[in-house]
Amino acid sequence: MSSKTSRKIDKSKLKECICKIRLVAFDFDGVLTDNMVYVHEDGTEAVRCYRGDGIGLRKLERLGIETVILSSELTPVVSTRSRKLGIRCVQSSGDKLDALRTIAEEQLGLSMEQVAFVGNDVNDLTCLKSVGLPMVVQDAHPDVIPYAKYKTRSQGGHGAVREICDMFEQMLLDQHTEGNHLDGQ
Numbered sequence: 001m002s003s004k005t006s007r008k009i010d011k012s013k014l015k016e017c018i019c020k021i022r023l024v025a026f027d028f029d030g031v032l033t034d035n036m037v038y039v040h041e042d043g044t045e046a047v048r049c050y051r052g053d054g055i056g057l058r059k060l061e062r063l064g065i066e067t068v069i070l071s072s073e074l075t076p077v078v079s080t081r082s083r084k085l086g087i088r089c090v091q092s093s094g095d096k097l098d099a100l101r102t103i104a105e106e107q108l109g110l111s112m113e114q115v116a117f118v119g120n121d122v123n124d125l126t127c128l129k130s131v132g133l134p135m136v137v138q139d140a141h142p143d144v145i146p147y148a149k150y151k152t153r154s155q156g157g158h159g160a161v162r163e164i165c166d167m168f169e170q171m172l173l174d175q176h177t178e179g180n181h182l183d184g185q
Contacts, residue, residue: 008149008150009149009150014149014171015171015175017132018116018168018171018172019171020133021114021115021116021168022065023066023067023103023110023114023115023116024066024067024116024118025069025070025116025117025118025127025131026067026068026069026117026161027069027118027123029073030119030121030140030156031118031119031120031137031156031157031160032049032050032069032157033047033048033157034048034155034157034158035120035157036157047077047081047157048157049081050157050161053159053161053162055165056162056164057165059165059168060165065168067088068087068088068089068103069081069087069089069090070099070100070127071089071091072091072092073091079091096126097127097130100131101130115133116131117131118135118136118160118161118164119134119135119137120137120144121140121144122144124136125144128144128147129147133149134148134150135151135152137151137156138152150164152164
């Protein structure tokens with residue numbers, strides 16, 4: 001889509017955005033997974049996830065940043081993984097943006113500028129267009145990449161979530177250190 005311009009921003013502006021974020025919402029398929037599904041003979045499904053994402057999500061928790069998984073499908077594997085990770089999950093959300101607004105504005109009292117969303121495909125566009133920090137995974141569909149301010153180096157299900165969490169931790173701890181240094185002068 002050549003008529004779209006990339007919203008990608010430089011590191012200092014990215015850090016400025018990250019400092020405002022109080023909620024990070026993740027799509028499930030293609031972000032927490034490698035976007036592949038194994039279908040067993042009995043019809044049950046299995047997906048592949050990156051174990052290191054859980055450690056990353058604990059970092060966001062320690063930083064006081066809320067997290068949520070938003071999935072348009074209702075599947076047991078999403079519930080099971082979110083329970084294992086210990087984060088909130090909203091499934092069968094025909095309108096992801098409506099679900100995200102309800103969580104951010106009504107339940108947490110946040111503005112959408114204080115929200116980051118990580119997606120990978122066209123069903124994530126409304127959320128990507130509405131948050132303060134839209135992000136996509138490295139292997140996101142080409143139609144959504146222009147709407148992201150940040151694209152991971154890692155593919156979905158291969159450490160993209162951990163990469164984002166590590167980046168938040170690094171930038172927020174750097175900001176905290178810089179603030180302490182300035183206060184001590």
